[in-house]
Amino acid sequence: MQLLQQKILELSTVPKEGILKVDNFLNHIIDPQLIIEIGKELALRFKDSKIDKVLTLEASGIAPALGVALALNIPLLFAKKSLPTTMTDGYHTQIHSFTKNKDYDIFVSKEYIKKDENILIVDDFLAMGHAVLGMKNIIAMGDANCVGVGIVIEKSFQSGRQILLEQGIHLESLVRLKNVSPPHTIEFIIE
Amino acid sequence: MQLLQQKILELSTVPKEGILKVDNFLNHIIDPQLIIEIGKELALRFKDSKIDKVLTLEASGIAPALGVALALNIPLLFAKKSLPTTMTDGYHTQIHSFTKNKDYDIFVSKEYIKKDENILIVDDFLAMGHAVLGMKNIIAMGDANCVGVGIVIEKSFQSGRQILLEQGIHLESLVRLKNVSPPHTIEFIIE
Numbered sequence: 457m458q459l460l461q462q463k464i465l466e467l468s469t470v471p472k473e474g475i476l477k478v479d480n481f482l483n484h485i486i487d488p489q490l491i492i493e494i495g496k497e498l499a500l501r502f503k504d505s506k507i508d509k510v511l512t513l514e515a516s517g518i519a520p521a522l523g524v525a526l527a528l529n530i531p532l533l534f535a536k537k538s539l540p541t542t543m544t545d546g547y548h549t550q551i552h553s554f555t556k557n558k559d560y561d562i563f564v565s566k567e568y569i570k571k572d573e574n575i576l577i578v579d580d581f582l583a584m585g586h587a588v589l590g591m592k593n594i595i596a597m598g599d600a601n602c603v604g605v606g607i608v609i610e611k612s613f614q615s616g617r618q619i620l621l622e623q624g625i626h627l628e629s630l631v632r633l634k635n636v637s638p639p640h641t642i643e644f645i646i647e
Numbered sequence: 648m649q650l651l652q653q654k655i656l657e658l659s660t661v662p663k664e665g666i667l668k669v670d671n672f673l674n675h676i677i678d679p680q681l682i683i684e685i686g687k688e689l690a691l692r693f694k695d696s697k698i699d700k701v702l703t704l705e706a707s708g709i710a711p712a713l714g715v716a717l718a719l720n721i722p723l724l725f726a727k728k729s730l731p732t733t734m735t736d737g738y739h740t741q742i743h744s745f746t747k748n749k750d751y752d753i754f755v756s757k758e759y760i761k762k763d764e765n766i767l768i769v770d771d772f773l774a775m776g777h778a779v780l781g782m783k784n785i786i787a788m789g790d791a792n793c794v795g796v797g798i799v800i801e802k803s804f805q806s807g808r809q810i811l812l813e814q815g816i817h818l819e820s821l822v823r824l825k826n827v828s829p830p831h832t833i834e835f836i837i838e
Binding site: 471475477479480483484485486487488489491492514515518519522525526529530531532533534536537540541542543555556564565567568 | 662666668670671674675676677678679680682683705706709710713716717720721722723724725727728731732733734746747755756758759
């Protein structure tokens with residue numbers, strides 16, 4: 457997705473090896489028009505799939521996933537990182553965050569994963585794939601189907617892509633990063 | 648906002664006195680078309696204000712605030728509830744959550760609050776007003792202006808509204824709840 461590559465080249469920073477900081481248009485500041493374009497493009501990549509619902513993880517997944525839900529005109533469900541006081545019957549699973557170097561649980565109300573429903577996972581970043589695998593795990597707990605995974609920025613130099621492909625998952629990433637090094641070397645994989 | 652009142656009457660539940668559970672269209676499942684309508688309506692309520700940026704708090708504020716940012720075609724900034732590893736220079740302030748009965752800090756990068764900028768705060772719920780006051784505090788730290796507060800659902804039986812009005816804040820709430828009691832008594836304030 458050329459618009460996104462351009463935004464990354466113009467606006468991102470690289471604070472250290474392998475870390476791309478995109479918080480001036482995606483992760484802290486959000487550019488709403490970019491979200492619409494991201495949503496349209498990911499929807500297009502899954503146009504041959506029947507999708508009932510989009511699933512993401514709070515907080516930075518919400519905006520791009522909402523873009524996809526808007527483009528497909530279907531509901532968005534976001535997994536929570538802490539147990540809401542009003543959630544009485546939920547699925548949960550543990551995820552390891554390599555960025556934050558800690559484990560955390562994610563929670564989804566059982567009533568929002570319906571048997572045989574077709575669910576598309578959307579997230580802002582794919583690195584080691586643990587967040588996606590956690591969401592896939594929750595979809596499986598509800599006997600629903602994971603029809604694919606849509607990612608805004610894939611760190612192709614980490615193992616997430618390989619792990620998801622080995623599981624037979626339909627993976628679409630709008631931008632694939634081959635290499636990210638300070639001060640501002642950003643190489644894309646162009647397919 | 649009639650569409651929202653209708654959604655609340657049809658889809659919400661009231662697990663206990665004063666608690667309205669709207670997680671099947673706003674707080675866990677998100678209805679993307681409703682977000683667009685919420686965004687348009689809040690944008691309309693502030694049409695006489697010059698607004699440079701929308702500010703909200705992760706996670707459940709992001710969707711409605713993105714709706715407003717889309718309608719106004721301006722950036723959205725969301726405050727974080729934990730310090731990101733890549734944030735080196737941020738404003739932070741403490742907020743008390745009555746729902747969760749705990750204090751937490753919120754963080755915003757200093758570079759994203761510019762001097763004299765006009766910022767609209769948007770949040771999903773207004774109860775005691777602490778989240779809004781925390782965001783207003785952060786806007787003040789950056790010498791920017793809080794032009795108003797746009798709320799999706801106001802619990803008018805709690806003190807947030809009164810506190811914000813006493814501070815001279817332009818407050819707009821799409822729905823005002825007079826009373827919420829189990830099993831499903833929901834009274835609105837119609838203005």
